[in-house]
Amino acid sequence: MSTEYTNPLFTVDSVLFTVKNGQLMVLLVKRAQAPFTGDWALPGGFIDVLQDINTDATASRKLEAKTGLKPAYLEQLQVISGPDRDPRGFSVTLAYFALVAWQDVSPQISSVESASWIAVNDLEKTNLAFDHLQIIQMAKQRLQQKTLYSMTPVFCLPGQFTIAQLKSVIEAIIEKPIQRKSLMRRIEASGIFEISEEKIPSGGRMAQLYTLKPGADLVNFERNLSL
Template sequence: MANHYDITEYKNPLFTVDSVLFTVQEGALKVLMVKRTSEPFAGRWGLPGGFVNVDIDDNVGMTALRKLKEKTSVAPQYLEQLQTYSGVNRDPRGFSVTLVYFALIAEAQVSTHIATVDDAKWIDLNKLTELPVAFDHKFIIEQAKERLKQKALYSMIPVYCLPEHFTVGQFKLVIETILGKPVQRKSIIRRIEAADMFEKVDEKVKSGGRLAQLYKVKPDVDIVNFERNLSV
């Protein structure tokens, strides 16, 4: 082919796909970390991820899902691209590029699986400083957390940390955990109504007081973005 651009002339950067999978468990924001068995940073904890397998992955989103499934056994309820991190110094093997995904899941969906493996576990974001972490993953997790906090202000994505059926009280707790501050129950109810993403389940559950209405996400709805943030 004339003018064919021969890629073998170029040193290709190392390309990997990692994911920051968040959940809310016992009123704490947690992130899934994996104990590394191979160099570099063997023995330290890092984000679940790895290399693209061009023979089985149709695109890099599938790489992220495949690697997450290896650790959790299921696909996350929410997945979007966060950012790409790159540099000549972030990996001792040379110039590296990591595409990082940002994911949410209900803890109950994966708790039994996580409990059975010993190389993956939920790390409380407030205890991340104590953990020996590989690469720049601590920094990446902080950026992912900021994105999550921002999105929690103008969208309902925190619902993807909840089980299929959930109450307003549970929703409130998840949002408050993510934001690190209280929000008005009334504001959440108003948004549940305005978003038109949710429907009442014909069932109520105990709550310590009056029975609480259960809600679920309507099938095949998209995330609604509000025009205003909750107050910061």
């Protein structure tokens, strides 16, 4: 009944997405050590039980180290485990999926050489460590699914945003066009958004800025957007 000899390697990795120029991007870091030296991998690492109160804190801390800020959205994705996914032996990884506005991280990220945003649809050309490609695909699927029945994608936008921006982010995620009207109905129905005082120019009529109501929880709609 002792646990010493069987305790497997436990790590926390995060799939941090953002949307930039209509493309879904994921943050990857270049591995410095073996195994998979020089390949791209998900940012992550080991729990530090002295400073992390739980695994969410671990994920958040590791992401802050790379981006300079805590992710706007963070949610557990899945635990992946097995004897063969890490050559060093049986390993258990808790994968998170997270969102940020690229406008918020853009300044920091460019200064770090070892971290980089890569378009999710370009990953075939990239050498990815471990089973991180599959994890990213899982995270993408989950994000797409959530986008159909919630406003999760707002976390890819800065504090103030227009409907057009939100629409564009949603379309980048699900890779399908949606109706402006449907989005506005949902914004209205969710009750979690506030109309800002400001408007911003857009090339035509001024666009209304919205903000998330402080402390408002995301709502799940009863119907999906159609695929």
